Amino acid sequence: MSLPLADFILYPFAVINHNYLSWISKVQVNHPAVLRRAQQVQARRTVKKEWQAAWLLKAVTFIDLTTLSGDDTSSNVQRLCYKAKYPIREDLLKALNMHDKDITTAAVCVYPARVCDAVRALKAAGCNIPVASVATGFPAGQTHLKTRLEEIRLAVEDGASEIDVVINRSLVLTGQWEALYDEIRQFRKACGEAHLKTILATGELGSLTNVYKASMIAMMAGSDFIKTSTGKETVNATFPVAIVMLRAIRDFFWKTGNKIGFKPAGGIRSAKDALAWLSLIKEELGDEWLKPELFRIGASTLLSDIERQIYHHVTGRYAAYHDLPMS
Ligand SMILES: *[C@@H]1O[C@H](CO)[C@@H](O)[C@H](O)[C@H]1NC(C)=O
Numbered sequence: 001m002s003l004p005l006a007d008f009i010l011y012p013f014a015v016i017n018h019n020y021l022s023w024i025s026k027v028q029v030n031h032p033a034v035l036r037r038a039q040q041v042q043a044r045r046t047v048k049k050e051w052q053a054a055w056l057l058k059a060v061t062f063i064d065l066t067t068l069s070g071d072d073t074s075s076n077v078q079r080l081c082y083k084a085k086y087p088i089r090e091d092l093l094k095a096l097n098m099h100d101k102d103i104t105t106a107a108v109c110v111y112p113a114r115v116c117d118a119v120r121a122l123k124a125a126g127c128n129i130p131v132a133s134v135a136t137g138f139p140a141g142q143t144h145l146k147t148r149l150e151e152i153r154l155a156v157e158d159g160a161s162e163i164d165v166v167i168n169r170s171l172v173l174t175g176q177w178e179a180l181y182d183e184i185r186q187f188r189k190a191c192g193e194a195h196l197k198t199i200l201a202t203g204e205l206g207s208l209t210n211v212y213k214a215s216m217i218a219m220m221a222g223s224d225f226i227k228t229s230t231g232k233e234t235v236n237a238t239f240p241v242a243i244v245m246l247r248a249i250r251d252f253f254w255k256t257g258n259k260i261g262f263k264p265a266g267g268i269r270s271a272k273d274a275l276a277w278l279s280l281i282k283e284e285l286g287d288e289w290l291k292p293e294l295f296r297i298g299a300s301t302l303l304s305d306i307e308r309q310i311y312h313h314v315t316g317r318y319a320a321y322h323d324l325p326m327s
């Protein structure tokens with residue numbers, strides 16, 4: 001059975017039930033149709049030149065400014081937080097008449113052991129940018145369930161208000177949808193008030209059909225966001241995968257009235273990429289999804305390219321390396 005994407009959802013959601021699970025196990029994504037759509041979107045020119053600076057500033061407000069390295073320290077996390085609070089040089093913002101708009105990134109994203117550092121640094125900077133922590137044995141998820149859950153609770157205790165979890169990929173690869181649902185429900189409970197962002201690690205799920213199914217299960221289990229990748233897989237966020245996830249979000253919204261957020265991550269480095277992602281969201285879900293409550297871009301180096309492009313827009317030349325220090 002191969003359904004076109006538009007005909008996807010047939011059963012009411014409400015609570016997970018066996019009808020629904022048996023439906024999930026039969027859904028098929030029309031792979032060639034998704035690839036065609038991805039090409040179509042990618043071929044389009046993104047944003048008119050005169051609007052670019054405004055769109056780039058908008059993109060800044062969607063960034064989960066991320067550092068996930070083995071050698072992260074409290075001082076590089078502190079620098080990251082400063083950059084989250086002051087993402088674009090003040091004089092550039094003045095030139096665009098945006099200096100009083102309090103433009104910051106959407107969140108900072110760190111390892112659990114660095115949450116305290118981030119919370120402290122942001123507090124010192126006098127801002128309430130949320131701290132997101134990865135958890136559940138990120139990036140592979142290969143730790144015992146008990147420690148994965150404890151990791152969530154500890155990160156929340158340290159002040160993380162968003163938790164980016166990874167799922168057990170083999171539950172997807174072997175079609176154990178109910179077990180996947182149960183696992184994510186437990187993550188949800190462990191989060192308490194914190195937002196749950198579920199990373200599907202789509203590069204390791206085998207097929208677009210599995211991406212759709214895992215997206216649906218993650219949303220049914222109570223995720224606030226679904227996220228493409230950890231940034232550590234060999235395949236990062238791609239447009240075909242994103243289209244499938246966005247259609248799942250749309251289908252879920254039609255059926256339940258709940259708007260779930262989307263976060264592409266991994267390999268998004270250039271201002272041009274960021275604009276392409278914004279247009280994709282606009283086309284697939286509409287402007288109402290273009291706000292930090294429903295759209296994030298996970299990135300570490302993207303912000304410096306955006307700042308470079310804004311510098312160019314304002315001054316007419318490209319920044320020398322020392323003009324835009326540290327990002
Ligand atoms: C993931 O799920 C598989 C079942 O398919 C199980 O064998 C494995 O132990 C699970 N991994 C973890 C880390 O719990």
Ligand SMILES: *[C@@H]1O[C@H](CO)[C@@H](O)[C@H](O)[C@H]1NC(C)=O
Nearest residue numbers: 231232234235236266267268
């Ligand atoms: C995926 O993204 C990560 C983080 O940005 C990067 O280090 C890696 O090279 C990317 N991989 C691919 C295949 O693009």
